[in-house]
Amino acid sequence: MLLQHRISLLLLLCSSPLVFVGGNSTEVPCDRRCLANARVQKELFSAPQNDNCTIVVNITSIQYETLSFDTKGMEMTSRIKVNMEWKDPDLGWMQEKSRYPTIVLPVDKIWIPRIVLDNAIETTIEPYTNDVQVRRDGTVEHAVVLFTTVSCEINLFNYPFVKGSCPVAINGWSQKTCALTLQIADNVSLVDSSGGEWQTNSVEKIVDSSNRAYLLVELSINPFSAFVTLILPSGLVLLADLVSFALPFEGGERNSFKVTLVLSFTMFLLILNEHLPNGGNCSPLLHYHFSFCLVCLVMSMLVSIVLTRLSVEDSFLVCRRSTKVHPSNSTKTQHDDQDQEKDLKPKDISVVQDQEVIDKSIG
Template sequence: MGDNCLAFASKGAEMVLQHRISLLLLLCSSLLGSSGATVFAAGNSSEAACDRRCLANARVAKELFSAPQNDNCTIVVNITSIQYETLSFDTKGMEMTSRIKINMEWKDPDLGWMQERSRFPTIILPVDKIWIPGIVLDNSVDTTVEPYTKDVQVRRDGTVEHAVFLFTTVSCEINLFSYPFVTGECPVAINGWSQKICALKLQIADNVSLVPGSGGEWQTLEVHKVEVSSERVYLQVALSINPFGAIVTLILPSALIMLADLVSFALPFEGGERNSFKVTLVLSFTMFLLILNDHLPNGGNCSPLLHYHFSFCLVCLVLSMLMSIVLTRLSVEDSFLLCRRRSAKVHPSNNSKTQHDSLDQEKDTGVITAKSGDPASEMASLQKIVSFLENFDKEDNEKESKVALAYRLDRFCFGFFLSIYILYVIVIISITQTDICKVNNLDFWDDSDHGDYNYDYSYSYENP
């Protein structure tokens, strides 16, 4: 009995010891679990404490100035929208200046962050602290790039949104043959760049809008995207000239001068008034051309018809002046050639004066003879008087016939010039309705050099 009690007591002591050891182990495991949870919570709280500036500074510290490099070394940039505005068009130099706002986005995975590490979907980075894609304008003469803002927006997955202004001048040849009644199209080739292995490809959306405005006498009608191939995309800009200014300053003055020359045929050509007026018209038109020489468009291969119009007007004015001078000479001479002038002929006024003196002498002689009572002398005096009067009437008739012939030729010249002007107007209208001259604005692409651009695609911007 006593042994049984001792065994039971010993077994009870072992059970108590095991229970205490279990409680001790449970307490230790609880302490370890609570400390680990505290550390994990502290870590999570530190990640959550990083705000947008903290994320932005972390990306700036990476100094990602080079382009994102993927397996095929090709960077794809999406052009989401384009706003186009024509600033000016140089008609004489055939150059168009434009301002283009381009909204674009691309993906740079190194700029992204995991969702569980930060709750912010977007951050803002300085534009000069990351890589920015370059844009090539194939037909550009001069291009200046300015950022729309000094910051870019970056999304969680590394997508960057940015906008730039392109101030560009492109060479554009437009058919100016029918100037100032001209409509034409001018391309602005916006593309990426391509080398032997690497390339920058632009995916341009159809969202192209036109900012209303006009470049001087030129007006922009519309603009749309034209895609020849994946590497050749351009904006087709439709332009038109407001003809009012050119009509008032170029066409109307020349038409009025030609009308004044035509009406000048109503002036008598005796005395030289008409000749002086026509010489004044020729000099005025010449000065008009000299003043407008710097303002007339060249037109490139398609020279404006207005140049030929001014040449025609000048030739007609000079011919009209010369014919008026010739008719003035024909009214007093038998021929307009100086070599055929009769040298022995006395001027009609001098001849009349001489004959009047002779008549006075004959009258005196006749009176003396009549007083002397000689019938033969009286008859001779009367015959001389009759002969003088007949010669005088003959000279008057010749002079009148010369003037009549000159006026008949003058009416013929008036009808000739009037017919020429009417025919000229009909021909000009017919020519302007036909498409004679052709221009090719897409010849700036060179197939031999295509795909081999040496372009520095990293823009540098100054800090504000």
């Protein structure tokens, strides 16, 4: 009887630690933060390594916005929001361990794919949020914002009536054996169509023959601003120069006015050179228009100077002495003659009277 009692007590002591451990495991379940901390502790900073060493990233949607367009340098600055997702099996978990379908992880604690823009001059990538969403199967959902500047070759011959397109190449990266492949959906939307003088008409995804994807941005110029600031003033200056021939030659008012017109038009030409590119395959037609107008103004000024010279002198040659009396000089001569007649008139009367007295005495 004593032996049986001791055996029962030994079995009770051996089973009590198991009950205690089992009770703790059921009483303290792992919540979302516990599940997220377990993934953070793995320190998964490298890309998922598959057998073929290829990472596939799905671009679910793209939101495009043109920030500015530099007409002088032919550079376009854009803001692109990219929503993407990829699968990292090491971030997943089994349903038996946790009942939560999704968790949130810090963006700097896991590997994030980097998008490469082939034709970009400068690119800045920023995360849209500081967190990423991870599903049970290891699928990661994330969004980034790209601020990029690309070079555009648009024909400006018909400026300001210009339409053209500018490509923005969006690709992954590839090495000899490993690659980052982007599968871009057709869900491309335009956020804002106005960007100063230039307007964005449309944006669409294009895939070329080498299976490289890029965004084709259609641009156009609003001609109202250029017409009011450049074309209309040039026409008004030419009109003012044409009407200036009604001004008189005397005083040099016409020549001064024409010189002022030439100087003002030269200022417009300098503004045009600072705004439009000087080189390229096809120079803007507006350059030739302003050059022709400037030549017309200079020729008109020279003709006015020659006519002014001919109206005052017999010849426009500076070295030749003129025989034509200036109107002011002729007026002065007439006044001098009148003064001389006034001075001599009393003397003439006295001479006549003396002559009459001598005649009478002789007679």
